[in-house]
Amino acid sequence: MRLAALIPAFALGLAACASTPPDAVRGTGDLGVVIERAAGRVQVIEHSHNTRLGTIAGLGDLSHAHVAFSRDARYAYVFGRDGGLTKVDLLTRRIDKRVIQAGNSIGGSVSQNGKLVVAQNYEPGGIKAFDADTLELLADVPAEYAPGKFSRVVGLADVSGQRFVYALFDANEIRVTDFSDPKNPVTTRYPAGKQPYDGLVTPDGRYFLAGLFGEDGISLLDLWKPEAGARKILAGYGRGEEKLPVFKMPHLRGWSLAAGQAWLPAIGRHEVLVADAGTWAETGRIPVKGQPVFVMARPDGRQIWVNFAFPDNEWVQVIDTVDKRVVHTFSPGKAVLHMEFTPRGENVWLSSRDSNRVSVVDTATFAVRKELPADAPSGIFFTSRAQRIGF
Amino acid sequence: MDRPLLLHVAVLLGLTALAVSAAQSAEPPQPDPARQQALVHMVRQDCGSCHGMRLTGGLGPALTPERLAEWPDDSLVATIIHGRPGTAMPGWERFLNESEAGWIVARLKQGFPPLD
Numbered sequence: 001m002r003l004a005a006l007i008p009a010f011a012l013g014l015a016a017c018a019s020t021p022p023d024a025v026r027g028t029g030d031l032g033v034v035i036e037r038a039a040g041r042v043q044v045i046e047h048s049h050n051t052r053l054g055t056i057a058g059l060g061d062l063s064h065a066h067v068a069f070s071r072d073a074r075y076a077y078v079f080g081r082d083g084g085l086t087k088v089d090l091l092t093r094r095i096d097k098r099v100i101q102a103g104n105s106i107g108g109s110v111s112q113n114g115k116l117v118v119a120q121n122y123e124p125g126g127i128k129a130f131d132a133d134t135l136e137l138l139a140d141v142p143a144e145y146a147p148g149k150f151s152r153v154v155g156l157a158d159v160s161g162q163r164f165v166y167a168l169f170d171a172n173e174i175r176v177t178d179f180s181d182p183k184n185p186v187t188t189r190y191p192a193g194k195q196p197y198d199g200l201v202t203p204d205g206r207y208f209l210a211g212l213f214g215e216d217g218i219s220l221l222d223l224w225k226p227e228a229g230a231r232k233i234l235a236g237y238g239r240g241e242e243k244l245p246v247f248k249m250p251h252l253r254g255w256s257l258a259a260g261q262a263w264l265p266a267i268g269r270h271e272v273l274v275a276d277a278g279t280w281a282e283t284g285r286i287p288v289k290g291q292p293v294f295v296m297a298r299p300d301g302r303q304i305w306v307n308f309a310f311p312d313n314e315w316v317q318v319i320d321t322v323d324k325r326v327v328h329t330f331s332p333g334k335a336v337l338h339m340e341f342t343p344r345g346e347n348v349w350l351s352s353r354d355s356n357r358v359s360v361v362d363t364a365t366f367a368v369r370k371e372l373p374a375d376a377p378s379g380i381f382f383t384s385r386a387q388r389i390g391f
Numbered sequence: 392m393d394r395p396l397l398l399h400v401a402v403l404l405g406l407t408a409l410a411v412s413a414a415q416s417a418e419p420p421q422p423d424p425a426r427q428q429a430l431v432h433m434v435r436q437d438c439g440s441c442h443g444m445r446l447t448g449g450l451g452p453a454l455t456p457e458r459l460a461e462w463p464d465d466s467l468v469a470t471i472i473h474g475r476p477g478t479a480m481p482g483w484e485r486f487l488n489e490s491e492a493g494w495i496v497a498r499l500k501q502g503f504p505p506l507d
Contacts (some may be wrong), residue, residue: 036442037444038435061443061445061446061447063439063443063444063449064440064449079447081443081444081447081449082445082447104447104448104449104451107392122448122450123448124450145394152450169450185504195479197450197479212481245474245481245482246479246481247437247440247481248437248440249440249441249450249479256472273437310437310440311485311486335436353436354436371481376436
C-alpha cells in the first residue's frame with residue numbers, strides 16, 4: 001500500500017525534473033551557454049542529456065560574444081560587442097548584474113583566484129578589471145602606445161598570479177598586466193610581430209602565442225622567462241607566396257596543444273601549421289578545405305577539429321594527430337561558427353548559424369547524436385572552462 | 392509557422408518599397424528582391440564578422456551613415472570589390488559585382504536594413 005502510494009509521487013518528482021524548474025537543486029558541471037547572436041539572447045543547455053534548459057534575453061549586441069565562467073561555475077559572464085558585460089545566473093536563468101563597460105568589446109577572462117573579471121576592448125582600446133561578484137570597476141588599463149593613441153586589444157588570457165596577457169593589434173606588442181593589487185595594476189610591455197590578431201596561453205599558462213596578421217609567423221612569450229622578450233616562431237611559413245584572401249579572422253585559445261605539438265591556423269593559406277611544443281620548430285603543415293578559423297584539439301589530444309572562414313564555412317574537418325592528416329570531412333549545417341567539446345571529449349557541439357541549429361556529434365563515430373534548434377547560434381561555451389587556465 | 396511567413400511578406404514589401412523609392416533617384420540597377428535579401432544577410436553576418444553585426448565596427452571600422460558620408464561612392468565600391476591591400480579588408484569580387492557593391496554602399500549610407 002505504502003509503496004503504491006509512493007510511486008505516483010516519485011513519478012511526479014521525475015516529471016518535475018524533466019522540465020527543470022529554475023529552483024531545482026542540481027550541479028553546474030554539465031551546463032553551457034549557446035549564443036543566439038542576432039537575438040541578443042543565450043540558451044542555457046546541459047550536455048549530460050543534451051537538452052535546452054532555458055533562455056536569457058536582453059544581453060545586447062552579441063556578435064563576437066564571448067563567455068567566461070565564475071569559479072563556482074554558477075555564473076556566466078557574457079561579453080557583448082556593444083561593451084555590455086552581463087553576469088548571468090545559470091541556475092535561476094536570470095541576469096544577476098549588467099554593466100555597459102566599453103563602446104566595443106570582444107571578450108574577457110577571469111583571474112586565477114576567481115575574484116576579477118577582466119574585459120578586453122577595442123573602444124576605448126584597453127582592458128578593464130571588475131569585481132567578479134558585483135561587477136564594480138576596479139581598474140582601467142588603457143592600451144596607450146603613443147600619446148593619445150590606444151590600440152585594440154586581442155587575445156586576453158588569464159595566467160597565474162592574477163596576471164593577464166594580451167596583444168595590441170595596432171601597436172605590435174604583447175603586454176602583461178599584474179592585478180595582484182587590483183586597484184594598482186602593473187603593466188609590462190614586450191615588442192612583438194606585426195598586427196597580432198588573437199592570442200592563447202598553453203594549458204599550463206607558460207607560453208603566450210600571438211597569431212600575426214601582418215606577417216607570416218607567431219610571436220611567442222615565455223612567461224617563465226618574460227625578460228627574454230617575445231620571439232618569432234613559424235616565421236615565413238607563407239614562403240613569400242601571395243596570400244589568399246582572409247574573409248574571417250581565425251581564433252586562438254589554449255585548445256591548440258595536442259600530442260606534444262601546437263596546431264595553429266595559417267593566415268592566407270589553407271593550412272593548419274604544426275609546431276613542436278618543446279622547440280617550437282615547424283614539424284608539419286596539413287592542407288585543409290579553406291581558411292581555418294578554429295583549430296581545436298579534442299581534450300584527449302587525439303583529434304583536431306577545424307572549421308573555416310566564409311565561403312567554406314559549411315565544412316568541418318577532423319585531423320588525426322598521429323597520422324597528421326585529415327580523416328573526416330563533413331557539413332553539420334550552413335555557416336558553422338563554433339565548436340565546443342564536452343569536458344572529456346566524447347561529443348562535440350557545433351553551431352550552424354544559417355541552419356539555425358546546434359548539432360551534437362559523437363567524436364568517435366562522427367554520428368550526429370542530436371540536433372537542437374537555435375536562432376542564428378554562434379559561440380558555445382561549457383562551464384568546464386571555469387577550471388582551465390587561459391579561457 | 393505564420394510568423395516567419397508574415398515577416399517574409401513584410402520584408403519583401405519593405406524591399407519593394409525601397410526599390411521603388413530608390414528607382415526614383417539616380418542609382419545603379421537594383422538587385423532583385425531575393426538577391427537583396429541575400430546581400431543584407433551577407434553584410435550583417437559575414438561583413439559583420441569584422442565590422443560588427445550592427446556595423447558599429449570591430450577589426451574593421453564602423454560602416455554607419457555618419458562615418459561613410461564623406462567617402463565618394465566609387466571609392467567605397469572599389470574598397471569592397473578589391474579590398475585594401477596591406478589591411479585586413481579583403482576583396483569580395485568573387486561574390487559581388489560592382490552594381491551589387493553599389494547597392495550595398497547606397498544602403499550603408501542611408502542606414503543599413505535589418506536582418507529579416
